[in-house]
Amino acid sequence: MKKLINDPVDFVPESVEGFVAAHGDLVAFHADPLYIVRADAPVSGKVGIVSGGGSGHEPLHGGYVGIGMLDAAVPGAVFTSPTPDPILAATKVVDGGAGVLHIVKNYTGDVLNFETAADLAAADGIEVRAVVTNDDVAVKDSLYTAGRRGVGGTVLVEKIAGAKAEAGGSLDEVAGIAEKVNDNVRSMGLALTPCINPNDGQPSFTLAEDEVEVGIGIHGEPGRERIKIESADSLVDRLIGPIIEDLPFVSGDRVLLFVNGMGGTPLSELYVVYRHAAKVLADHGIAVERSLVGNFITAIDMQGASITVLKLDDELTALWDAPVQTPALRWGR
Template structure:
């Protein structure tokens, strides 16, 4: 194992400290139990938004804390859910009296621990809504989930819900828009290589030199099929077909196309993927009006990518375009 780390036990702690130092104008690191929170939280008159999950998917979620997106991000150990205590403390830290939205990826540990934290917050008279993200079309009832997994579509939910909260919408409206994004987003990924969790010291699964895994999860969970590697265009076609059939997307739709790197794939390859995905959508009469390309929901150093397609309407487009200022996403401000 070759990694730029010190002690594997300190990876998350030291990464959080580094992020807080690098982006002190945007966020701060709360003391134990640790979480990242907007530097100006709680924001008066604004619904708070909290997300989180296991570390190793950076910049999601800590890199998405800031104006127009998350108010706090709660990290667990690598690929392990955070416990209820820091989720509760983050919820309290961002509550301005208008309630708090929890955005939770559909992994069993995340769902259970956010539910517990929500109950504890209610006991302290904080109104909480939860939206579960389950955008992955690859498999149902995986090793980590009951139902579909929450993957890169979470970034889109957080951006649009964050813009809604920033413009002053109430909790029901913010939660409703988050649910709308989730209902209209579909994702699927591919792995070209495994990743190595620092405390494990060895790859999380085995792939042959000529093998890829179609439909991989962001923790290295198995997907739909293990096949011999193919040209990029053929892989994109394999990923897009179930995405487009699942909603289903149709000719005349306006969409946001999101090509997400899994951590170890260079941008030159992500743009090759985007090129083919945009071509397929155009052939089907689907118009890409917004896009995002880059590493946002990673799996440590895994090579591979995921594709997310979100069906847009005027309101979702306006909220996507709204200003945002985080470590990982920033425009219009």
């Protein structure tokens, strides 16, 4: 294992410390318990939004803390849910009197720990709602979940719910728009290589040089099938086909197409993926009206990609276009 780390025990706190030092105009952090918070929190009268989960998926979630998106993010150890204590602390610090929304990826540890934190916050008089993302069409259950996993769609939920909260939406309205995004978004990914967790220096699984894992999870958990390497277009077909069929997406739909890198994939390759995914959608009469390409929800250093498609309407499009100023997403200001 070759990584730019000191002691693996210090990897996450040192990474967070450097992240906040680089983006101190937007975010701050609390070291014990560990969480990242927007610099002006709490915002009086605004619904606070908290998300989080195991580290290793950067820029998710800390990169999305700021104006128009998250109010706080709670990082756990690599691929390990944060405990209820930092989630509760983050919930309290962003409470501006209008309630707090938890956005939680559907992994067992995350769901249980956010539920516990929400119960504790309620006991302190804070109204908390939770939306659990589950956009992955690859598998129904996995090593980490009961039901579908929360993957790339989580980024879109955080952006659009964040815009609704920034515009003054009530807790019911912000939770409702988050649910609407989750109901209308689907994702699937693949891996060309495993990722290596810095805690133990071991690959998360093994793949032969000529193999691809289709339907991979963001922690390196297995997918639908292991196949021999194919052309980029053929691999995209294996992802975009199940996505279109699942909702289903139909001719006349307007969509946002999000092609995400898993951490070790060059941007040039992601644009090869985007090129064919957009063509397949066009061939189905589906209009791509918004796009996002890059490393936005990763699995450390895994080589691979995921495709996410969100069905748009005027409301979702306007909220996607709304100004955002975070370390990882910035436009409109």
